[in-house]
Structure formats: structure tokens, C-alpha cells
Amino acid sequence: MIEIQKILELDPLQIVWLLLLFSIVIALYYYYFKYRNLKAKAESLLLEMEYLRVSNAEMTNLQSDYKRVVERSNDGIVICVDNQIVFVNDSAASILERSKISCLDKNLQDFISERASSEFIDINESVLKDIDSSAFIETEFDLGWGDIKFIEMSLTHILYKNKGAILSIFRDVTLRKRTEKKLKENEILYRSLFEHAGDAIFIMDGNQFVDCNQRTLEIFACSKQQILKQEPYKLSPERQSDGELSKAMAIKKIRAAKEGIKQHFQWQHKRFNGEIFEAEVSLSLLPLEDKSYILAIVRDIDEKARYKLEIEASNQFLAQLLNAIPSPVAQIGPSAEVTLANLQFDTIFSLFDKNGNKFYKLPDNMKEHIFALSNSAHNKEIRVFEINLMSEIYKIYIRPVYKNSQISYILVMFNITEQCNKQTELENLIEELNQARNDIAYEATKTLELNDKLLQSEQRLTQMNSVKDKFFSIIAHDLKNPLSVFHGITSFLKFRLDELSQEEISDSIDDLYSSAEKLLSLLDNLLDWARSQTGRMEFNPELVDLYEITLTIEYLFKENAKKKGLTIKNEITPEFYISADRNMLSTIIRNLVSNSIKFTDSGGFVSVSALKNKNELVIFVADTGIGMEESIKNKLFDLGQKISTKGTRAESGTGIGLVMVKEFIDRHNGTIEVESSIGKGTTFKIVIPQV
Secondary structure: OHHHHHHHOOOHHHHHHHHHHHHHHHHHHHHHHHHHHHHHHHHHHHHHHHHHHHHHHHHHHHHHHHHHHHHHOOOEEEEEEOOEEEEEOHHHHHHHOOOHHHHOOOOHHHHEOHHHHHHHHHHHHHHHHOOOOEEEEEEEEEOOOOOEEEEEEEEEEEEEOOEEEEEEEEEEOHHHHHHHHHHHHHHHHHHHHHHHOOOEEEEEEOOEEEEEOHHHHHHHOOOHHHHOOOOHHHHOOOEOOOOOEHHHHHHHHHHHHHOOOOEEEEEEEEOOOOOEEEEEEEEEEEEOOOOEEEEEEEEEHHHHHHHHHHHHHHHHHHHHHHHHOOOOEEEEOOOOOEEEEOHHHHHHHEEEOOOOOEEEOOOHHHHHHHHHHHHOOOOOOOEEEEEEEOOEEEEEEEEEEEEOOEEEEEEEEEEOHHHHHHHHHHHHHHHHHHHHHHHHHHHHHHHHHHHHHHHHHHHHHHHHHHHHHHHHHHHHHHOHHHHHHHHHHHHHHHHHHHHOOHHHHHHHHHHHHHHHHHHHHHHHHHHHHHHHHOOOOOOOEEEEEHHHHHHHHHHHOHHHHHHHOOEEEEOOOOOOEEEEEHHHHHHHHHHHHHHHHHOOOOOOEEEEEEEEEOOEEEEEEEEOOOOOOHHHHOOOOOOOOOOOOOOOOOOOOOOHHHHHHHHHHHHOOOEEEEEEEOOOEEEEEEEEEOO
């Protein structure tokens, strides 16, 4: 209370200063505590920033380490987004035998072989559907040049840049697969050799049999179950032929083989039926990775002796068989030495020296054939030849045979003397028959030629009659009509000339000109056609200017086209040189242009154009006329067909012009085609080969 009273006793200025001082102290305390809080937060923030810096550095190092691990991995690593490769490491590019850049944006499926493609697509789609799924497959890469690689691959669904992706990790197991295949093939091969060997083969583990081949079962007359786990001496009599105990001797031989000392000896064995037989036995060490075995090979020499007796008996039978053959037969070596022969061969070729030793003397030409076979690269062929011996003819067959890589020749002789005589008689008879047949064939050929000529003459006569009838029809009808018109106009002018006005006279003269023009065109066509039919029109191809020909034709039909209100377009360029018969080509184009004018109405046009295509000349005559039906197109070039179609102003025609066009084009080895549409016009396309 005293302090408060003292304060109240102060003057107002002092109180203000006191309050100001108090406020400053309070503010200092406030900012002091705020500074401490800010300092603590700054220190905490600095610690967090340092932690983030360290973490970021560690993440960068981890990412770099991870990238190095991925890039240096021996396994191929590929990431696919939307079935396109977006990442590939060095090992994957090496397995795919492409650069890393060329692999990007490709579909991994493109590298899968056709036969493995379906399975890969199914598994890939299955993994892509579930984000937690993965799969392992064995597949094949086909790199496009016949190189198939066997691949083990794992597929895993991952997130790559916030998108679903497939991580494929794979390795090339081609070498392993091929090694496994080779091992399997070798196993099959060795097993086949083991099973099909001619001797009994045992595999022993210590003193017991653990495997044997089929020949073992045949020699010992037992089953496989009976012989496995047996001890060797139990397949032997108690004592050997020298009186030694079989068990003791067997243990001694096996012990030596285990020490790597090969054993080869003669041994008495006992079959399961009690029969004793002599055998040759060899023992050798068979070392494998984890264990060593004893390989025992047993050969039945009693059976070998039996085989020897059987071979001797077989040889005796063969000798009897050879002697029973009526033809000479022998076995001859490559040096033409006789090693085996029957009695018939001996009779012809055997001789004896002064000591009574038999030898063979073969003809030189026979030796030549044997030596030729010996020196031939194709000495598997059968050689056949004939020789004369003692006024007899023999046909000889020599065939090479192989035994133990040694070659010899089987020679068989046939006496064909009587056959040759009969053959000569038969050949003479055949020659006579052939001569008679040739005479008959000659007469028959002449008859057929005469018949063909007669038939051709008949066909030609029929054709000429048809042409004659058509020709007379044209003269009687198509020539008569314009002449009648011409006669009518001239009669009209003769008797009424004084009554006509100048305009009527001019019109009549125009009609006369038109009629005369038609008559002239018809007569030109008739004359050209008659000359072509009688063979008096020669075909003389030469170098001509197509523009000059079309220009002449354009001028020829200029007035006619003008009267019908048509335009003739000559689209041929000057100096357009081609190879053709001038007169025939002019007749072709003239008739086609005339035909187009006839069937084109006022306001239309007729055009002539051409182009050179490789070794061909193509000419187009087109119009915008009334067109024609398909049935008319098929009759255009047949003189025997009557086409009664009138022009746009009732113009008539003979049909002979287009027939002549076809004939003249044929003379040029050319073709003509027609394209036409009703109401749209017609185009004639002519193709003429150019030399």
C-alpha cells in the first residue's frame, strides 16, 4: 500500500514515464519469449531441412545405385506401357540383338515367335488386369532371321509414372535348352546302343548288378528282375575250368577293375536253366560325377562257334546253289580277280598251270568294265554289256556289293545267242512293218491334207457366198438409195429449174453435194473392202505423221459437222510420227469419225486423240452422241449381222465401214475396243503395236 501511495504522490509526468517504462519492460518480456519460440522453430526447421537434404541425397544415391543395378543386370529388363516398350536395359537389347533406341516404342509381342504368341498375349493381358498379379512363363523370341531364342520370363504389374505397366524380366536360356536337348538325344542314342548291342552288357555297383541290356537276358535265359541285385559269381559254376573257385576269382577281377585296371579274360558262365557256356569277359571302370561303376561286357563264344559252323554250312549251301544256276556266276574283286565262281563260270574261264593250280583268264573287255566301275565315283551302278565268246553272244550284268567297307562285284552271264537271232528276225519284220506303216501314214496324210484343203475351200466358198450376198445387198439397197436421191434431185432441177428461186436452187445443190459425198464415201469403202477381200491391197507400214492424217479427215468432214452443229476436235499434236500403213490408218480413222458424226446430235463434239504407251500406239475416237446398247456393240464388226440403227438425222449406213476398220486393224496386229453408254456417247480405242 505504501508503494502505491508513493506512486500516487508522484506528479502526472512521472506517472506517465513510469507507465511507459512498465510497458517497455512488458514488451521486452513478450518479444523475448516470442524470439525464443521463433528460434526454437527455426532450429527445428533447419533440422528438418538438413534431414530432407540428407534423405534426398540418399534417395539420389539409391536411385543411381538402382539404375546401375538395372543397367548392369545380366537379365533383360523391359517396361511396357500400353503394350509399348518405354524402358529397356543393355542386357535386354543384347538378347533382342538390337540397339536400345530401336527397341523403344516397339511391342514386346513383336519379338515373340508365332507359336508362342497366343500364350504370351493371354498371360500379359491377365497380369495387366490385376495390379498385384505376376506370372512366370517360358517362351520364344523370333528375331526375324530364323534365329529362335528360348526365354524364361517373369511378368509383373507395376506403376510407372502413375500408369499401369508390365515389368518383364527375362533371360536367354537357349544354350541351356539346346544342351538339355543334346543330353537327351545322347541319352537316347547311348541307351539305344546299350539295348541293341550284340553282347551282354552289365553295370555293377560294387559286387551287384544294377542294370543290364536285352542281350543279357537272351544269353542268360532270364528276366531282368531275376538278374538285378545278383552277385557276379552266382551266374557262374562253383569252379572254373581250371579248378579255381568262381567267387574268389570274380572278387579279384572286380577289385582290379575298381582300381582302374582293365580286365579281359575267358570265363565259364551258367544260364538260369543250368546250362554252362564259355564267354569272353571284359571289365572296366565307369566313373561318373558322384559315383564309379563297373562296366562288364560278356560275349558268348559258344554262340560264336555255332555261328562259324552255320556260316560254313551256309557257304556250302551257297556253293550248291551257285552250281545249280544254269548261267555263269562269279564274285570278282576290284583288281578283276575271281574270288568265287560256279561250275558254269569255271567251264568257260578256268585254266590250270603246269603245277595243277587253277586260275581264271578273263577277256580284256570284261576287265575294262570292272576297272571302270572301280574308278567311277558312282560305283553303285549296275553295268550291262555284251561280249562274244566262242561264237556265242553273252549279256553280262556286273553289280557292286559292299561288305565291311570292301567292294567286290557280282557278275552274271546270260547266253543270248538264240535271243539275238530271233531279235534280228524280229527287227527285220518290224522294219518291214514300219515301212508299210509309213507308206500307209503317208497316203493317209495326203488324204487328210486333201480333205483339209477341201474343207477349207468349202468354208472359204461359204464365206465368199455370204460376202457376195452382203455385197450385192449393199449395191442393191445402200447404193441404190443415194443414187435414187441423186437422180430425183437432178430430175427436179432439170424440169423445174426455171420455177425455182435462187435459195431453192442452192438448197438442191447442197443436197446434191451431200448425196454425192455419201456416194463417194460408200464407193471408197466398197472399193477398199473389195481390194482387201481379193488380196490386192498391200500392207506397207511406214513412218507417217498422225497429225497430218487427222487434219485431212477433219477438213473432209468439216462441212458435214457444221451442218449438224457439231465440233470436231483434233487433239493430235503436230509431227506425231508413228509406224502404220498410211492408207489403211486413214480409212480406219475416217470411218470412225464418220460413224461418230452420224450418231451425234447438234451441240455435241467428236474428238480424235492419241498417246504412245511403251511400244504401243493408242488412238481414241470419242463422241458425245446417243451411245449404243450392248447387243449392238457385239455386232459392230460382223459383216453377216444386220444393224438397222439410224443416225440422229435418220442417216443410214452399210455397216461395211466398221468391218473394214476391224480388218485393217488386224492387219496391223492391233486391237479395237468399244465403250458406250446410252445418252452419253461412244469411245473407240485402237491399240497398234509399234516396232
